[in-house]
Amino acid sequence: MNAPAMRAGPAAPGYGHVVDPDRVDTSHGPILYLEGVTVSFDGFKALNALSLTIERGELRCIIGPNGAGKTTMMDVITGKTRPDAGTAFFGQTFDLTRLPETEIARLGIGRKFQKPTVFENHTVFENLELAMKTDKQVRATLFARLSSEQRALIARTLKTIRLEGAEHQLAGSLSHGQKQWLEIGMLLVQEPELILLDEPVAGMTDAETERTAELILELEGAHSLVVVEHDMDFVGKIARKVTVLHEGSVLAEGGMADVQENERVIEVYLGR
Amino acid sequence: MTRFFAPRTWLAILAVAAVLLVVLPVLHLAVPQGHPLHVSSFWITLIGKFMCYAVVALAMDLIWGYTGILSLGQGVFFALGGYAFGMYLMRQIGHDGVYQSDLPDFMVFLDWKAFPWYWAGTDSFVVALVKIVAVPGLLAFIFGFFAFRSRIKGVYFSIITQAMTFAAMLAFFRNDMGFGGNNGFTDFKRVLGIPITAPGTRTTIYILSGVYLLLALVMCRYIVTSKLGRVLTAIRDQESRLMFLGYRTLSYKLFVWTLAAVMSGIAGALYVPQVGIINPSEMSPANSIEIAIWAAVGGRGTLFGPILGAFAVNGAKSWFTVAFPQFWLYFLGLLFVLVTLFLPRGLMGLFEMLRRRPAVKEQAPEAVEPSVEPQVAAPAPLPATEPVHTQSPSIPPGIAMEGKT
Secondary structure, three states: OOOOOOOOOOOOOOOOOOOOOOOOOOOOOEEEEEEEEEEOOEEEEEEEEEEEOOOOOEEHHHEOOOOOOHHHHHHHOOOOOOEEEEEEEEEOOOHHHHHHHHHHHOOOEEEEEEOOOOOOOHHHHHHHHHOOOOOOHHHHOOOOOOOOOHHHHHHHHHHHOOOOOOOOHHHOOHHHHHHHHHHHHHHHHOOOEEEEOOOOOOOOOHHHHHHHHHHHHEEEEEEEEEEEEOOOOOHHHOEEEEEEEEOOEEEEEOOHHHHHHHHHHHHHHHOO | OOOOOOHHHHHHHHHHHHHHHHHHHHHOOOOOOOOOOOOOOOHHHHHHHHHHHHHHHHHHHHHHOOOOOOOOHHHHHHHHHHHHHHHHHHHHHHHOOOOOEEHHHHHHHHHOOOOOOHOOOOHHHHHHHHHHHHHHHHHHHHHHHHHHHOOHHHHHHHHHHHHHHHHHHHHHHOOOOOOOOOEEOOOEEEEEEEEEHHHHHHHHHHHHHHHHHHHHHHHHHHHHHHHHHHHHHHHHHHHHHHHOOOOOOHHHHHHHHHHHHHHHHHHHHHHHHHHHHEEEHHHOOHHHHHHHHHHHOOOOOHHEEEEEEEHHHHHHHHHHHHHHHHHHHHHHHHHHHHHHHHOOOOOHHHHHHHHHHHHHHHHHHOOOOHHHHHHHHHOOOOOOOOOOOOOOOOOOOOOOOOOOO
C-alpha cells in the first residue's frame, strides 16, 4: 500500500501544534472516524451503531446488500442526514454531525452520486471550471480569470479522466461512462482530501469499468477514497481493505479474500 | 474563454447604434418640418420608449433566460423607477400647476397643506437619481432575499411576483398614498429647469435611453460570458448540483434579481419624461406578463432576442391599438401561444433556422448518397450566445437547443 501523503502541519504526533481552522488535521489518526452512528427513519434503523475509520490515503471498498445503509452512511458523512446518535469526525477537528453540507464540501469531502449529474448544457471544460476549488463568492466569480495553475489542473484532470480532446464537447453529448468520469473529474478539481464514490461503475460497459478501475487506482495515495459498489468483479480489481455492511452496521472487515471466506458474509450477501 | 462579441457583431451593433443615436436625432433636429427626411417627434418618442422597454426585456432575459427565474412582476420595478423620477419632475413644475401652489395639483385637490415626509428631498435631482436605483433595488433585494431563502421556485415564484405587482398597483391607486392616485404624475413642465417638451430636451433623453440600452447590452454580455454567467445557467439547469459544489446560489440569484430590478428601474425613469405620464396601470399584472412575452418572442437566453422582441411586440402593439384596439390582447395571447408552440427559441431561433434552411434545400435533391448529408448537418446549431467551438463535431444537432422553462 502506498504511504499516505502527510499534508498536515510539521508538528510530530504527540506534541502540541496550532490547528489550521481550514485544513483537516490528521496528525493523530484517521481522516474519517465514525463511532456508534445511528440513523432511524420512522423506527427503521438505517444505520445501527455503525463504527468505521478510514486512514489518510487509504482506498476502502464498502459492500453490502440493498438496504445495508451504504447510502445513508454517505449522507451522514456529507452532512445531508443528521445521525440520531454517535459521532462522526473528519480529521480530529471537524464534527460532521454539526457542519452544514456546503461547509463539509468546502473542507474537502467530495461525493459522487450514483446518477451522474453534470451540467449538460455546459462543455466538459466549463463543468470542471465550475467545480474547481476557488473563491465561489458572486464578485470573485464575476471577475474570475483562470490562472495558469488552474488551467494546468484542468488539463491534468482531463488526462486522468480520459476526456482529453473532448473538453469543448457539451457534457450532455457524452456517453454514460464518460459522464461518470467527468463527475469524478469534477470531484478531483475540488482537490478533496476524502472522496466518496457511490457505485462508480453502475451502467458502464466492461471496457469502461476496466478503465474506471485503473483511474481509481491512480487516485489512491493522493486522496483517501471510499468506494461503495455492488459489482464484485470490480471490487475484486481495486480492493485493498473491504468493509461489509449489513443492517446498518459492520458485518466484517478485511482483505477481499478474508471477507469472501467469512461465513456470515456468505450467508447474508455473497451466498445469495 | 468566450469571446465578448465577434468583430462582425460589434460592427452591426455600432451601425444600428449610429443610425438610432446619430442619424435619427440629426434628422429630427436639423431637417426642417415638412421636409421628406424630417423625423417627427412622434417617432423619436416612440423609439425612445421602445429602447427603455428593450432594457427591461434584457433584464428579463438575465433572470429568466439565463437564470431560469420567471419574474412576472418586472413592471413594478420599472414603475418604481418611473415614480422616483416622476416625483422630481412634479417638483420641477413649481408654481406652474393649475392651482399655482407649492404643492402638486393632486395634493391641493386632496386639500393637503404640506408635503408628506416621504416627499422630502424630491426637489433635488441628485436625490432623484439615487432613488431611481435604490428604491427598485431595495424592494427587489428584500423581496428576493425572503423568496430565495425560502427556496421558492418555478411557478410559485412567478405567482408571488404577480401578487407583488398587483398589491403595489392597488396601493398606488389609493389617493392617500400621496402618489397621485389613479392619475399618477403628469403635466411635467421641466427637467433641470429646461422645458421638457423642447425638441432638444426630448432628443437628449432619447439619446440617453439609447446609450443606456447599449451599455446595458454590453454589461449583460459581460455577465453572461463571465464565469458568473456559466454559474447562472447552471442554476437554471441543476441548482442543487451547484449548491453541492459549494456555491451559495442564494447570493447569485439575489445578485441577478436585484440587478435586473435596478436595470428596469432606470429604464422606467428614462421612460417617464418621454411619455409624460406615470400612473399605477404600469404596475398592472398584465404589463409584467407582457414583458415576459417580449423576451419569449425574441428568444430567451440570447440578449439580442429580447431587444428585438421588445421592438417587435411593441411595434405591433402601436399599430394594433390604433387599427383594431379591441383585439390587441387576443392577438398578444395568440402570439404567445404560437411562439411557445412553434418557436421555443423565439425570433432568434427562427433566424437561425432560416439561415440554414436555404442551404439544406439546395442540397436536398442531390443528397442521394448519404455522404453529402452529414456535411450539410455538420454545423451544430449552438445557441448564439454559447461559445461556438468548431472542434466539436460530435455534438448532435439540437442538444444545445433545449430551452429550459
